[in-house]
Amino acid sequence: xADVARRAGVSxxxxxxxxxxYPYIRESTRERVLTAIDELGYELNVTARILRSGRSGVIGLxxxxxxxxxxxxxxxEVLAAxxxxxxxxxIEPTGFTRDGELEALREPRRRLVDGLVFSPAALDQGxxxxxxxxxxxxxxxxxxxxxxRVDHVTMHxxxxxxxxxxxxxxxxxxxxxxVGMLHAPTAGSARLRFQGYREALEARGLSVDERLLxxxxxxxxxANGARAMAAVLDGVGQVDGVVALNDALAxxxxxxxxxxxxxxxxxxxxxxFDDIEDARYSVPALTTIDPGRREIAEVAVDLLRRRLDERxxxxxxxxxxxxxVADLRLIERESTPPRVP
Amino acid sequence: xADVARRAGVSxxxxxxxxxxYPYIRESTRERVLTAIDELGYELNVTARILRSGRSGVIGLxxxxxxxxxxxxxxxEVLAAxxxxxxxxxIEPTGFTRDGELEALREPRRRLVDGLVFSPAALDQGxxxxxxxxxxxxxxxxxxxxxxRVDHVTMHxxxxxxxxxxxxxxxxxxxxxxVGMLHAPTAGSARLRFQGYREALEARGLSVDERLLxxxxxxxxxANGARAMAAVLDGVGQVDGVVALNDALAxxxxxxxxxxxxxxxxxxxxxxFDDIEDARYSVPALTTIDPGRREIAEVAVDLLRRRLDERxxxxxxxxxxxxxVADLRLIERESTPPRVP
DNA sequence: CAGCCTCTTTTCATCGATGTAGATCGGGTC
DNA sequence: GACCCGATCTACATCGATGAAAAGAGGCTG
Numbered sequence: 243x244a245d246v247a248r249r250a251g252v253s254x255x256x257x258x259x260x261x262x263x264y265p266y267i268r269e270s271t272r273e274r275v276l277t278a279i280d281e282l283g284y285e286l287n288v289t290a291r292i293l294r295s296g297r298s299g300v301i302g303l304x305x306x307x308x309x310x311x312x313x314x315x316x317x318x319e320v321l322a323a324x325x326x327x328x329x330x331x332x333i334e335p336t337g338f339t340r341d342g343e344l345e346a347l348r349e350p351r352r353r354l355v356d357g358l359v360f361s362p363a364a365l366d367q368g369x370x371x372x373x374x375x376x377x378x379x380x381x382x383x384x385x386x387x388x389x390x391r392v393d394h395v396t397m398h399x400x401x402x403x404x405x406x407x408x409x410x411x412x413x414x415x416x417x418x419x420x421v422g423m424l425h426a427p428t429a430g431s432a433r434l435r436f437q438g439y440r441e442a443l444e445a446r447g448l449s450v451d452e453r454l455l456x457x458x459x460x461x462x463x464x465a466n467g468a469r470a471m472a473a474v475l476d477g478v479g480q481v482d483g484v485v486a487l488n489d490a491l492a493x494x495x496x497x498x499x500x501x502x503x504x505x506x507x508x509x510x511x512x513x514x515f516d517d518i519e520d521a522r523y524s525v526p527a528l529t530t531i532d533p534g535r536r537e538i539a540e541v542a543v544d545l546l547r548r549r550l551d552e553r554x555x556x557x558x559x560x561x562x563x564x565x566x567v568a569d570l571r572l573i574e575r576e577s578t579p580p581r582v583p
Numbered sequence: 584x585a586d587v588a589r590r591a592g593v594s595x596x597x598x599x600x601x602x603x604x605y606p607y608i609r610e611s612t613r614e615r616v617l618t619a620i621d622e623l624g625y626e627l628n629v630t631a632r633i634l635r636s637g638r639s640g641v642i643g644l645x646x647x648x649x650x651x652x653x654x655x656x657x658x659x660e661v662l663a664a665x666x667x668x669x670x671x672x673x674i675e676p677t678g679f680t681r682d683g684e685l686e687a688l689r690e691p692r693r694r695l696v697d698g699l700v701f702s703p704a705a706l707d708q709g710x711x712x713x714x715x716x717x718x719x720x721x722x723x724x725x726x727x728x729x730x731x732r733v734d735h736v737t738m739h740x741x742x743x744x745x746x747x748x749x750x751x752x753x754x755x756x757x758x759x760x761x762v763g764m765l766h767a768p769t770a771g772s773a774r775l776r777f778q779g780y781r782e783a784l785e786a787r788g789l790s791v792d793e794r795l796l797x798x799x800x801x802x803x804x805x806a807n808g809a810r811a812m813a814a815v816l817d818g819v820g821q822v823d824g825v826v827a828l829n830d831a832l833a834x835x836x837x838x839x840x841x842x843x844x845x846x847x848x849x850x851x852x853x854x855x856f857d858d859i860e861d862a863r864y865s866v867p868a869l870t871t872i873d874p875g876r877r878e879i880a881e882v883a884v885d886l887l888r889r890r891l892d893e894r895x896x897x898x899x900x901x902x903x904x905x906x907x908v909a910d911l912r913l914i915e916r917e918s919t920p921p922r923v924p
Numbered sequence: 925c926a927g928c929c930t931c932t933t934t935t936c937a938t939c940g941a942t943g944t945a946g947a948t949c950g951g952g953t954c
Numbered sequence: 955g956a957c958c959c960g961a962t963c964t965a966c967a968t969c970g971a972t973g974a975a976a977a978g979a980g981g982c983t984g
Contacts, residue, residue, distance in 0.1 A: 243940065253964045258942060266962050288693040289639075290940035293630045294969050307659060308674075309860065314655035318648055321676055333649075333674045335662055352629040353970095354695075464864035497864050519650065523805035523838050525866050584970065594934050599972060607932055631970035635939050694940095 250278040300330045302355040304346035306338045306363045311518040319539035340364040350378040379549035381542045385431035395542045397533035398570040403438025406513040415483030419474045421456040422487030453478045467494025489514035489521045512577040526576035534568030591619040641671045643696040645687035647679045647704045652859040660880035681705040691719045720890035726772035736883045738874035739911040744779025747854040756824030762797040763828030794819045808835025830855035830862045853918040867917035875909030
């Protein structure tokens with residue numbers, strides 16, 4: 243920057259001012275500076291700027307794993323939203339581990355990013371205190387509500403699972419398996435979605451049959467969906483509906499069903515959760531719940547940006563924490579029979 | 584850091600030395616420092632460290648889009664490999680655009696990352712010069728060989744597509760469609776894979792039938808696979824094999840085939856490319872080419888790490904650029920009939 | 925006991941930008 | 955002509971760490 247200043251015949255600070263969009267600069271000066279920058283091929287050193295100014299224009303996104311389509315697609319949505327606000331995104335995969343998540347929470351304090359959008363998967367309620375008073379803006383994504391003192395963007399987990407189960411009940415299914423149960427107590431969305439399943443059953447005077455629960459403690463991957471489905475089929479013999487706790491599980495379950503010669507949706511109707519791109523092109527195309535992923539990403543980034551602005555201008559008082567629940571949509575495709583009114 | 588130093592009764596530099604693993608520190612001093620760090624809840628400011636030392640321990644990964652399973656899974660592999668070398672990764676999606684890719688190439692010069700693993704999708708041969716003498720270590724991934732002056736990790740595109748086509752020919756198929764053709768001249772892997780397809784046909788005295796080519800200029804997504812397949816079927820009426828230029832296209836194509844009542848593999852055999860997780864759980868399970876994704880990630884990170892080390896120790900001379908071609912594997916599943924010898 | 929070596933710690937300058945406060949300048953006001 | 959004002963630019967300290975180099979402390983050698 244000193245070189246540029248020398249070449250343009252101004253001070254380093256003026257170069258800095260040009261680059262930061264400071265208004266009081268004569269047009270001719272600005273041009274000289276820009277020319278010099280061009281001629282020297284100078285690029286601003288972001289690190290130094292962050293160190294001095296305390297703001298990087300980068301936000302962090304902590305998710306468990308990008309290979310899972312839900313998170314990969316979510317990451318793309320967050321990136322797009324961030325770009326609209328002129329923010330960059332540093333993605334930090336946490337690998338579904340507590341340590342990975344705690345590590346991600348420490349990153350912003352090291353000042354590379356200004357704030358964090360965090361989708362926890364391994365922390366539990368006991369960790370709520372970790373999320374408060376972090377010293378930087380945090381927006382939580384996903385199922386669990388840890389604390390009323392942090393911004394949250396979440397989805398209608400219970401209602402979604404209930405809508406999915408209701409659909410199956412509406413078309414006359416009664417032996418409805420649930421694929422994707424987790425023993426882990428941290429499994430917020432599993433618990434909530436299971437609750438929706440149970441509520442739907444109980445609202446019709448039915449109760450949960452333990453033998454219809456398929457476990458997938460190794461994670462919500464397709465392989466485990468197939469495995470859990472197999473276990474249920476081997477256990478109870480027959481099933482006429484499946485609620486899967488996410489789309490990957492559903493696709494794995496459909497695979498297992500079809501391998502066994504069962505027809506979907508005639509013999510067994512299947513509903514997933516998440517509306518990932520795969521769901522549209524599975525065979526048959528999967529009926530699923532769109533939890534409002536795009537809305538979630540947009541709202542999360544917008545909340546974070548507002549918090550960042552709050553910090554800059556001490557004028558406006560800190561707003562109270564927000565809890566935003568995204569809109570839900572049941573998308574009926576071919577893995578369930580049409581509902582007859 | 585000054586606070587920590589004061590509390591531990593040492594100089595700031597000693598605290599720095601403790602944190603950087605400098606060997607000559609008395610055990611008792613180290614403990615005092617660590618205790619002080621703990622008591623004060625101090626966290627090192629990475630930004631300042633980068634500014635001063637010039638090394639961040641962060642490498643960049645530039646890929647087009649994480650929502651595409653291939654790139655999401657690749658990103659996870661790169662992250663895992665980086666972790667093994669104690670490196671962090673900053674992911675920068677380029678959105679399949681030239682501007683996005685040029686932007687990603689500029690990022691390291693701003694000094695947030697030490698080097699870059701870059702998977703280009705929109706640059707073309709004319710941009711080769713952009714990739715040379717960037718002033719930081721660069722490792723290129725993927726199909727195109729831009730320049731002999733840059734490290735490359737690539738895959739056997741031609742051979743893979745040829746193996747896929749050969750498999751179909753071996754089981755007696757002759758009307759083999761190709762799904763995923765691109766008009767764009769930048770489409771390196773499309774061109775190479777098409778070449779493999781053509782070579783396989785010509786090796787048996789067959790030639791390419793233009794009507795069997797399915798175009799997918801909007802990107803290699805499932806939707807376009809289905810669309811391209813539909814176009815081919817509408818055009819020529821009949822087909823007994825499909826080579827898809829990636830797995831997503833293949834799954835889309837299978838969807839379209841089955842919607843039209845065709846049986847896979849009896850009526851039409853299908854082969855994909857990439858071996859993404861989906862391929863294993865599609866119905867039927869997809870026969871595909873594993874281009875060695877894990878190996879690619881590992882080798883890329885390792886090459887980058889070595890270049891970074893080279894820069895530190897000026898002792899050893901710069902090694903010549905490496906071109907590494909990962910091992911290829913044809914994975915036969917259910918979308919093709921077994922090969923009879 | 926001087927001289928030297930190894931281990932341990934400190935001093936000081938520095939990485940490259942920006943915040944703060946103040947200098948400079950031409951013109952308008954009274 | 956003195957004073958003030960807004961526009962424009964600059965000087966200087968500073969963000970928080972680390973590299974280079976040297977100082978201090980024992981211990982060993984001859």
